[in-house]
Amino acid sequence: MKVLIVGAGAREHALTWKALQSPLTDAVYCAPGNAATGAIAVNTGIEATDIDGIVRFVSERDVSLTVIGPEAAVAAGLADRLAASDRLVFGPTAAAGRIESSKAFAKSLMARAGVATPAYQVFDDPARAKDFVRGERRAFVVKADGLAKGKGTLVPRDAQDTLECIDTLMLRKTVGAAADRIVLEEKVEGREVSLMAMVDGDRVVALPPACDYKRALDGDRGPNTGGMGGYSPVSFFGPDEIDRAVAEVLVPVVKTLREDGTPYRGCLYAGLMVGGSGVQVLEFNARFGDPEAQVVLPRLEGDLVPLLEATARGALGETRASWSTRSSVGVVLASRGYPGTYQTGFPIDGLGTIERDVFAFHAGTTAGPAGYETAGGRVLTLVALGGSMGEARDRAYRNVEKIRFEGMTYRHDLALREVESAVLQ
Numbered sequence: 001m002k003v004l005i006v007g008a009g010a011r012e013h014a015l016t017w018k019a020l021q022s023p024l025t026d027a028v029y030c031a032p033g034n035a036a037t038g039a040i041a042v043n044t045g046i047e048a049t050d051i052d053g054i055v056r057f058v059s060e061r062d063v064s065l066t067v068i069g070p071e072a073a074v075a076a077g078l079a080d081r082l083a084a085s086d087r088l089v090f091g092p093t094a095a096a097g098r099i100e101s102s103k104a105f106a107k108s109l110m111a112r113a114g115v116a117t118p119a120y121q122v123f124d125d126p127a128r129a130k131d132f133v134r135g136e137r138r139a140f141v142v143k144a145d146g147l148a149k150g151k152g153t154l155v156p157r158d159a160q161d162t163l164e165c166i167d168t169l170m171l172r173k174t175v176g177a178a179a180d181r182i183v184l185e186e187k188v189e190g191r192e193v194s195l196m197a198m199v200d201g202d203r204v205v206a207l208p209p210a211c212d213y214k215r216a217l218d219g220d221r222g223p224n225t226g227g228m229g230g231y232s233p234v235s236f237f238g239p240d241e242i243d244r245a246v247a248e249v250l251v252p253v254v255k256t257l258r259e260d261g262t263p264y265r266g267c268l269y270a271g272l273m274v275g276g277s278g279v280q281v282l283e284f285n286a287r288f289g290d291p292e293a294q295v296v297l298p299r300l301e302g303d304l305v306p307l308l309e310a311t312a313r314g315a316l317g318e319t320r321a322s323w324s325t326r327s328s329v330g331v332v333l334a335s336r337g338y339p340g341t342y343q344t345g346f347p348i349d350g351l352g353t354i355e356r357d358v359f360a361f362h363a364g365t366t367a368g369p370a371g372y373e374t375a376g377g378r379v380l381t382l383v384a385l386g387g388s389m390g391e392a393r394d395r396a397y398r399n400v401e402k403i404r405f406e407g408m409t410y411r412h413d414l415a416l417r418e419v420e421s422a423v424l425q
């Protein structure tokens with residue numbers, strides 16, 4: 001079968017790499033793809049949000065399965081258009097995808113489904129939002145309702161700063177129309193974990209949990225980024241916690257969406273806060289996480305394609321994927337200055353020297369005359385597998401040191417808390 005992967009990041013490189021291992025696929029295309037997917041699959045160059053272009057390509061090449069990577073393509077209605085032309089698609093309709101594209105929608109959905117999530121209020125008017133905050137003693141986070149590429153959630157230092165954050169989003173419009181409406185959400189404490197699942201409209205098959213690191217600098221300092229790395233599995237979120245989150249979060253939400261007439265098909269990602277009072281949902285994403293996909297997919301034993309296809313067909317049935325007991329650690333190598341301004345066009349050395357069980361998933365690279373060059377803020381995710389988290393971590397950082405480019409930066413503390421807590425046990 002022919003498979004089309006939509007997107008251009010390291011997440012899509014990982015999906016492409018995994019899809020190519022399947023004996024079921026005879027061609028893998030990417031839209032638009034990146035320098036590294038172009039070396040292993042066929043880049044179409046069609047932008048992820050060029051819905052007409054993708055629908056035409058799928059029809060002309062008779063693509064059997066389209067897998068949507070980025071949220072922008074979900075929100076643009078790619079799945080709706082492909083389904084209308086009877087094409088199999090992994091990824092939700094725009095209506096079901098509102099679980100990510102509108103945080104206010106996600107909150108009201110959770111309220112109806114009885115899913116635990118922090119208390120909240122929705123505002124369209126900054127003055128009213130600020131009045132509300134002035135009358136409250138609780139601490140809040142300020143979230144743009146719409147898609148904002150990770151820049152829509154601000155975590156204020158105190159009440160005064162909360163008012164500032166409202167102005168930043170609603171008056172200074174740092175994320176544009178995405179913050180015409182905001183959600184003020186009660187600030188909660190705990191440890192964060194990402195739980196992704198295959199959802200076929202009805203059934204839910206959880207993938208192993210992962211933790212990602214959003215802040216740019218070691219010790220969770222610095223600005224928020226698209227993600228600086230991650231690891232899987234997660235010691236504080238084992239099989240019992242996963243089962244509970246499936247039963248108490250994913251299943252009720254999927255059931256409510258089905259009852260609304262907007263069934264969810266694709267990867268559903270729950271961003272969870274695990275605290276003293278149990279698990280609360282901070283947000284949903286309507287797609288695989290990035291970098292979560294890069295650390296979870298290498299742990300899948302066997303074929304990804306039947307899993308994607310069964311999800312898209314609404315036929316997950318009793319499907320159980322088999323996952324390696326090995327651990328994975330992914331380190332994002334970024335350009336100096338990211339997530340602010342940075343320079344590109346520097347040659348990347350050492351990619352040919354990385355060890356077995358280490359994978360370089362590309363995001364911001366181009367193919368230059370003498371090999372790959374940097375072309376983005378997040379350049380690549382280097383992922384290592386190991387028999388323990390410590391081994392995976394050592395292998396990841398040992399191989400990071402083999403790679404060099406001008407201005408290369410990365411976090412040094414990824415998965416460190418897991419390795420330290422393992423030593424204490």
Ligand SMILES: Nc1ncnc2c1ncn2[C@@H]1O[C@H](COP(=O)(O)OP(=O)(O)O)[C@@H](O)[C@H]1O
Nearest residue numbers: 118141150151152153185186187188271282283
């Ligand atoms: N209610 C909350 N309490 C504490 N921290 C939060 C809360 N909501 C979000 N955060 C923090 O902000 C980050 C981003 O929030 P999230 O809702 O995931 O928005 P997005 O990913 O769209 O930017 C979370 O990963 C978490 O660290």
Ligand SMILES: [Mg+2]
Nearest residue numbers: 150271282283
């Ligand atoms: Mg998030």
